[in-house]
Amino acid sequence: MPATPVAPSSIDARFAQLRAEKRCALIAYITAGHPTPEAGVQLMRGLEKAGVDILEVGVAFSDPLADGPVIQRSSQIAIEHGMSLERTLAMIEEAAVSIPVVLFSYLNPIMAGGPDVLHRARRAGVSGVLVTDMPVGSDPTREAWFGESGLDFVRLVAPTTPSDRMEEIGKHGGGFVYLISRLGVTGESATLADELPASVARLRAATSLPICIGFGISTPEQARAASQLGDGVIVGSALVRAAEQSVDAAIELAASLRAAMDQ
Amino acid sequence: MQTTGGVLAERVGDRFGGFGGRYVPETLVPALDALDAEFDAAMQDPAFLAELNSMLRDYVGRPTALSTAPRLSEKVGAPVWLKREDLNHTGAHKINNTVGQALLARRMGKKRIIAETGAGQHGVATATICARFGLECVVYMGEEDMRRQSLNVFRMRLMGATVIPVTAGTRTLKDATSEAIRDWVTTVHESHYIIGSVVGPAPYPRMVRDFQRVISREARAQMLERAGRLPKTVVACVGGGSNAMGAFADFVDDVDVELVGVEAAGEGLGTERHSASLSKGTPGVLHGALSYLLQDASGQVHPAHSISAGLDYPGVGPEHAFLKDSGRAEYVSVTDAEALSGVSVLSRLEGIIPALETAHAVAWIVREAGRWSPDEPVLLCVSGRGDKDVGTMTEHLLPSV
Numbered sequence: 001m002p003a004t005p006v007a008p009s010s011i012d013a014r015f016a017q018l019r020a021e022k023r024c025a026l027i028a029y030i031t032a033g034h035p036t037p038e039a040g041v042q043l044m045r046g047l048e049k050a051g052v053d054i055l056e057v058g059v060a061f062s063d064p065l066a067d068g069p070v071i072q073r074s075s076q077i078a079i080e081h082g083m084s085l086e087r088t089l090a091m092i093e094e095a096a097v098s099i100p101v102v103l104f105s106y107l108n109p110i111m112a113g114g115p116d117v118l119h120r121a122r123r124a125g126v127s128g129v130l131v132t133d134m135p136v137g138s139d140p141t142r143e144a145w146f147g148e149s150g151l152d153f154v155r156l157v158a159p160t161t162p163s164d165r166m167e168e169i170g171k172h173g174g175g176f177v178y179l180i181s182r183l184g185v186t187g188e189s190a191t192l193a194d195e196l197p198a199s200v201a202r203l204r205a206a207t208s209l210p211i212c213i214g215f216g217i218s219t220p221e222q223a224r225a226a227s228q229l230g231d232g233v234i235v236g237s238a239l240v241r242a243a244e245q246s247v248d249a250a251i252e253l254a255a256s257l258r259a260a261m262d263q
Numbered sequence: 264m265q266t267t268g269g270v271l272a273e274r275v276g277d278r279f280g281g282f283g284g285r286y287v288p289e290t291l292v293p294a295l296d297a298l299d300a301e302f303d304a305a306m307q308d309p310a311f312l313a314e315l316n317s318m319l320r321d322y323v324g325r326p327t328a329l330s331t332a333p334r335l336s337e338k339v340g341a342p343v344w345l346k347r348e349d350l351n352h353t354g355a356h357k358i359n360n361t362v363g364q365a366l367l368a369r370r371m372g373k374k375r376i377i378a379e380t381g382a383g384q385h386g387v388a389t390a391t392i393c394a395r396f397g398l399e400c401v402v403y404m405g406e407e408d409m410r411r412q413s414l415n416v417f418r419m420r421l422m423g424a425t426v427i428p429v430t431a432g433t434r435t436l437k438d439a440t441s442e443a444i445r446d447w448v449t450t451v452h453e454s455h456y457i458i459g460s461v462v463g464p465a466p467y468p469r470m471v472r473d474f475q476r477v478i479s480r481e482a483r484a485q486m487l488e489r490a491g492r493l494p495k496t497v498v499a500c501v502g503g504g505s506n507a508m509g510a511f512a513d514f515v516d517d518v519d520v521e522l523v524g525v526e527a528a529g530e531g532l533g534t535e536r537h538s539a540s541l542s543k544g545t546p547g548v549l550h551g552a553l554s555y556l557l558q559d560a561s562g563q564v565h566p567a568h569s570i571s572a573g574l575d576y577p578g579v580g581p582e583h584a585f586l587k588d589s590g591r592a593e594y595v596s597v598t599d600a601e602a603l604s605g606v607s608v609l610s611r612l613e614g615i616i617p618a619l620e621t622a623h624a625v626a627w628i629v630r631e632a633g634r635w636s637p638d639e640p641v642l643l644c645v646s647g648r649g650d651k652d653v654g655t656m657t658e659h660l661l662p663s664v
């Protein structure tokens with residue numbers, strides 16, 4: 001099990017430590033408020049104990065167009081439970097985990113809160129923020145909110161992203177780069193995409209930020225394979241699906257992912 | 264009102280004032296860049312324009328008629344002119360856009376077409392042009408809309424399209440649009456997504472507007488020729504807003520021409536059951552663009568409601584948001600009940616059964632009777648015919664007929 005405790009939570013510090021230990025980051029995604037609002041704190045703490053290095057906490061949105069059926073369903077359930085960005089921040093604050101927390105959101109809930117919500121996020125213990133539908137250069141005014149918030153602005157890169165744009169993304173991002181492993185929305189896949197090693201190589205040449213690979217990674221074998229390529233592995237839908245069964249099932253899956261990556 | 268120069272100066276790049284933009288997953292950015300460049304190149308290419316114009320003339324049946332409406336005019340107290348988009352092949356304005364985008368898809372070498380549809384008119388128009396060009400066609404449609412517009416589901420399937428029911432969320436146009444975008448993110452190399460309205464990420468709002476602009480280009484010339492003057496007011500219904508943008512576009516610079524968009528007030532603006540994004544919404548991001556949006560205080564999109572599936576959408580095209588804020592256009596609303604009376608009025612007075620969407624614009628003109636003097640012509644965009652709605656109309660109207 002991982003374990004040297006880190007000072008509250010800088011993503012950079014966590015990656016520095018992982019580099020020193022020659023280990024790959026395990027990043028776990030959960031949807032705040034799923035399976036229930038009460039389970040969120042327990043889930044966050046349990047995932048930390050299971051050896052997760054960074055937690056991505058998803059803000060439920062009514063129209064999650066980048067997500068597949070599992071995360072769509074979890075968002076719907078969370079909204080039915082009255083979950084919102086404010087309640088998500090309250091949950092993060094209550095969980096008070098020592099690993100870094102990245103807020104994972106669509107732009108609209110953040111826009112509704114205004115730039116001040118990012119400062120509140122920071123006070124609640126959030127280290128970074130990722131916005132699924134605000135690509136680099138799409139909205140300089142609002143992108144600046146993230147730069148000024150003191151949070152690491154985690155950017156996404158896709159298999160379709162040209163190399164010069166990868167450089168641009170690296171320049172305007174912080175924490176790590178989220179490399180989308182394949183075309184499509186979030187969700188589990190049988191195998192890793194063939195083009196993944198080439199995408200990682202192109203991205204390495206474009207940025208010095210840690211590269212974390214997500215979308216379609218669900219099994220310990222896939223996590224292990226992705227950990228050979230990237231600095232971090234992101235698992236979302238598989239954990240959310242496990243959480244539909246129970247909090248313990250999600251925590252057990254995280255522990256098995258961690259074990260496979262550390263082999 | 265701003266000057267013409269002011270209005271135009273604000274409509275640059277991928278923004279209309281502060282509205283529009285491109286709020287999409289990173290995966291789609293290169294495809295949107297490519298589409299943007301291809302659209303601009305095509306619109307400068309005489310061969311593309313010649314083919315587009317020939318398709319519009321010989322396949323769609325353009326130019327569409329401009330009809331007088333003597334009995335409706337008498338009721339309103341001013342001459343009402345009808346721009347007959349209902350006479351297009353497939354029965355609505357939607358095909359103006361699908362012909363243009365399908366030609367563009369072919370030019371880009373895309374063999375598979377994705378579309379979303381609410382009332383089914385855009386789905387039918389897409390299935391139609393895909394059959395004509397031999398392209399694979401996949402249409403996403405909310406389960407609730409498939410029930411309301413079953414005739415159009417049948418038409419799409421007859422023409423070889425695959426209609427995929429969407430069971431997420433409100434099971435209407437909003438969710439069908441999300442599902443179409445998910446498909447596109449997954450198949451972006453081989454697919455082109457034909458959005459049916461002036462919504463979505465840039466370049467869609469301006470591209471769809473420019474393919475629908477033919478409505479006002481023809482209508483403006485027809486008004487000058489037939490009425491000897493420009494209309495005092497141009498009226499069109501607004502859901503996403505494509506027939507309205509098409510009807511407004513060539514009149515925007517004519518600052519004396521009033522532009523009026525009619526939204527769906529559903530069961531009333533005082534209730535939570537309406538689709539009046541411009542009248543009651545606040546700025547937000549949905550489906551790739553920043554525009555007015557029905558949403559709650561925490562940024563969750565509020566389900567829309569309208570008796571007409573084509574207006575049942577919580578967002579609206581970003582250029583309409585801009586025209587509203589700049590004061591260049593006025594946006595009003597009409598309830599479900601008023602829209603049904605609009606169906607009766609146009610059917611009985613003029614022998615034209617309008618789509619429920621169009622009936623909103625009819626009802627507003629009737630409500631405003633007396634607003635115009637007898638020498639002030641009103642131009643109404645009859646966006647579509649009502650055949651698809653006979654089920655709903657029969658249910659609500661026949662007992663009283």
